[in-house]
Amino acid sequence: MMFEQIIEELTEILKTRALSLFGQVVERLVLQSPPRLAMGDLATPMALELARALKQPPRKIAERMVDGMALPNFVQSVTVEGAGYLNFRLDRGSFTISHLAAIMAPALSGGERVIVEHTNINPNKAAHIGHLRNAILGDTLVRCLRWLGNRVETQNYIDDTGVQVADVVVAFEHLLGEGVAQVEARIADPSLRFDYFCWDLYSKMAQYYQDTPNSLEWRRETLHRIEHQEGQTAKMAAVIARAIVGQHIRTMLRLGVEYDLLPKESDIITLHFWDRAFELLKQSDSVIQEKEGKHAGCWVMKLADSAEFEGLEEPDKILVRSNGTVTYVGKDIAYQLWKFGLLDRTFFYRPFTRYSDGRVLWETASHDNPENVDAPHFGGAGRVFNVIDVRQAYLQKVVKEGLRLLGHSREAERSTHFSYEMVALTPATARALGMPVREEDESKNYLEMSGRKGLGVKADDLLDALVSKAAEAVRTGMGEEREVSEEEIGTLGVQIAVAALRYFMLKYGRNKVIAFDFGEALAFEGDSGPYLQYSTVRADNIFRKMAARQVDARLDAHSLNGLTIGKPLGDDLWEIVRLSAETPGAVRRAVDSLELSILTHHLFELGQKFNSFYHKYPILNEPDPDERQRRAVCAEVFRRTMTASLELLGIAVPARM
RNA sequence: GCGCCCAUAGCUCAGCUGGAUAGAGCAACAGCCUCCGAAGCUGUAGGUCGCAUGUUCGAAUCAUGCUGGGCGCACCA
Known part of the structure; x- marks a missing residue:
């Protein structure tokens, strides 16, 4: 600062x-x-x-x-x-001493109330690596915003009434001929990964629709029943969605990603959020019902007049279909209004689960319940970030335009679509997954993942591969002289795997398509999360050794008061201090531009400078006490900066590596 | 057709609101573990910043036009 x-x-x-x-x-x-x-x-x-x-x-x-x-x-x-x-x-000396006392001090809390919506995975199958990019970007943004003093609420929106859930329900009912009881049995079966099972089932269903177009009638019926909360079909949809959401929450928790609230689309429907938003839109004349033409009977939002939508062939967006049902965008406008506290109604809440520190993850509910009174105040924020991939840019624009048409231009300005490019597969990775790669795709740099085709890398599979590779590296790297328990290897393996994955998803600019390659994602060397961890562990080791050898580092609060640097810091030492001092600025720039890669890049540079310093300037074996002190200060500046910064990236500092 | 995005070293990418000699990682090659643990360090090699014109004291960065690639433009989400 x-x-x-x-x-x-x-x-x-x-x-x-x-x-x-x-x-x-x-x-x-x-x-x-x-x-x-x-x-x-x-x-x-x-x-x-x-x-x-x-x-x-x-x-x-x-x-x-x-x-x-x-x-x-x-x-x-x-x-x-x-x-x-x-x-x-x-003045290198005096600056360094003052800086040391305030490294990466977070801004005072009490800033603006901010909502960050991220993850938003359809609750009908296992999460894949594209979802990981979303969750990691979102979670890192949340951490940085909090550090900057904002009061942040994290929401993970659950589309539990959409086509994707319906398709899995159709598959259970019509393809497998199963009812709610059988689905519940599958969920309870510990030998079955239910989300993996649904992954395959969903792609089978998509194939079936293609082979037997008449079966699409099942989808329409099912969708209608789910939306109107009718019978066993609606029950099954709720059961499936809930089980899968639970699994998504566990998957993300492996990465240290947590949420405050799960808003459910079914509750938005039941509590008539859309009806209210619809009234407001009609009052403001921003939606009209088409009497003729191809959109006859639909309620549409006229976008032709807005400069943002200039040149579109079809400048109108349908919010209500001719059969009277509302589209996703319509519901999203209602949800966005609620986030800003602009809808004169709200949800009921109940706990979904509890994190290990006791914090409750809440979900929305359609009815009052005994636990609702304990729920914190959700919604009504002054700023909203929606972390959604770039393919939905047009829809996000429509949502924003909806706010503007309702006279909330300030809120429209403060609605930010945090867009990012997709994660695709290299043809080699696709082939490794057993997917046939068509000849015309062979020359392409990457292939889009497809849930309907079942083509993709599952998040937990990647994590498992990373964890076992990291654990293996720990095991072989430790040598024989050191006793390391299997439990500790497990912990270290997870910490290193998470670092590799989170860093991998953050280090690319958000507008870059990530062509996923196992080799690159599994890399622990060079520009990687483990590199940063390793450099920090090294710094920690120096001070641990010092303590063991009874060398006073003279860096406790009392000693620092009287600390003088003596001779000015040489360039190699000073560079570390200056990069450390620039870190808060890097966090701010990263958040302002939504380019979190600015932060990873800055920290990598800092790590490189430190590793270089580490080799060139031994501390423990330095005979001159003043020089030793200068170097120790430098190492201390580094470890404090990196430890605090890694926390912002959701990366742990392992006890050893 | 219209809109958005991408194009920088063999590969993957940085390059902050235009600023001083365009930088990393990987791969290649040559070195460094009786010395705070080599997931590391040091060095070598590798670039018409897609092309063209323009703006400027100054352009990888801005403007316009091309070329090549990706993604959007549903009564799907």
């Missing part, structure tokens, strides 16, 4: 100076770390920009800027370099 403050003060000083010396108002001022450390710690090309307006050589302007300039705390000097850059250097 200190570094950001210095940047702020310096920016202010420079702007004021430009105004008083040259009468120039500088709107935006670039002030960033120069490309090489020799050029100082912060630099601005502002004189180059001013040169045009002032018709003076940039260096001359720079020299006038510098002459007699007052500098903020910790800024030691300013020089003019290159074509006319202003380069600032920090």
Whole structure:
């Protein structure tokens, strides 16, 4: 935070100076770390920009800027370099000592109420790696937003009345001829992975529809019964959805992903959220019923007038079908209104499960119940992030436009679609999964996963593979002299596997399609989560060894008060401190741009600098106590920064590696 | 057809609101474990930043137009 403050003060000083010396108002001022450390710690090309307006050589302007300039705390000097850059250097010693006391301190809580909706997997089959990208992006965003002081509520929306659930119900009833009791028996059967079973069943059903088009009538009937909560069919849908959601929650928990609330579509229907939203939309004239044409009888939202939707061949979006049923977008508009507290009704709640720390994961309910009184206040946030892949960009725009048409343009502005590209499979991976790859697909870089075809890598399968590989690495890496229990190997294996997976999903820009390849996902070297863990464990080991050898690191709170650095830090040491100081800025930039890869990339750079330092500058064997102290401070800065930052990524620091 | 996204080293990607000599990882090659544990480190090699024009003191970054690829544009979600 200190570094950001210095940047702020310096920016202010420079702007004021430009105004008083040259009468120039500088709107935006670039002030960033120069490309090489020799050029100082912060630099601005502002004189180059001013040169045009002032018709003076940039260096001359720079020299006038510098002459007699007052500098903020910790800024030691300013020089003019290159074509006319202003380069600032920090007082390395005093900065390091002050920085150490405040590394990665979270912002004070009490900020804005924010809802992040993510995961949102159809509860009809096992989660796959595409869902993992969603959940990991969402969860990491949540962690960063909280660290920045926001009060965040995490929602995982459950579409328990949709076509996908209906299709599995159809398969159980018509393909297998089973009823609710038999489905419940399958769920209770410990030898069966119910979500895996449904994965296969769902793709069989899709195939059946294709071979026997008449069977689509089953889907229509089933969908209707589910939506109207009729009989055994609706019961079965609820039973299936609940069991699968439970499994999804367990899968995500393996990665450290937790939620606050599971809003269910069935409750949105039962509690007539849509009816209310529909009234509002009709009142505002933003939806009309078509009397003729191909949409005759439908209620549509007219989008032709909005600049956002310019050029669309079909500028109208159907919200209510001619048979009177509401589309998904309609329900989503109602849900989005509720999130902002703009719908004059709300849910009932009941606990779905309890996490190991006692925190309750709530689900919505359609009726009052004894536990409802204990539920916290949900919804009514000031800002909403919907983590949904880019293919739904158009629908998310429609939802946003719905808010705007209802006069809630502020909320529309504060609705953010956190979009990201899909996870696809390389042809090699698809083949490895036993999927026939068509000849025309062979030359492609990647193939889209398909739930209907059963083509995809299941989340738990990938995790299992990662865990066993990590455990194996622990086992072989430990050597014989060390006693490691199987239990500890298990723990370490999971921690390392999760690090590899979370980092893998975060390190790519969100607009990049990830062509999933087992080899790359299983990599523990180089630009990877385990690399960061390893570097941190190394730092921890240094201090553990120090304690064991009775060497006082002199880094406790008391010693730090009187700590002096002595000689200034050399470049290799200082670079670590400066990168550490830049980390909060990296978190902020990552959240502002929704590019979480900014953070992983920054931390990787920090890790590299540390590993390099680790080899070059031994600490325990350094004879000079002052030099040893300087190096220890550096290692301490690193481990505190990395430990706190890994927490933001949902990555644990293992006890050993 | 219209809209959005992508194109940077052999492969996978960084490159922050335009700024100083375009950087990593993997793969390749050459080194480093009696020395805080080699999941590591050091070095070598590898680039017409898809193409063209333009804006600018300055363009991988901005604008326009191309080329190639992906995704959307359902009374599915």
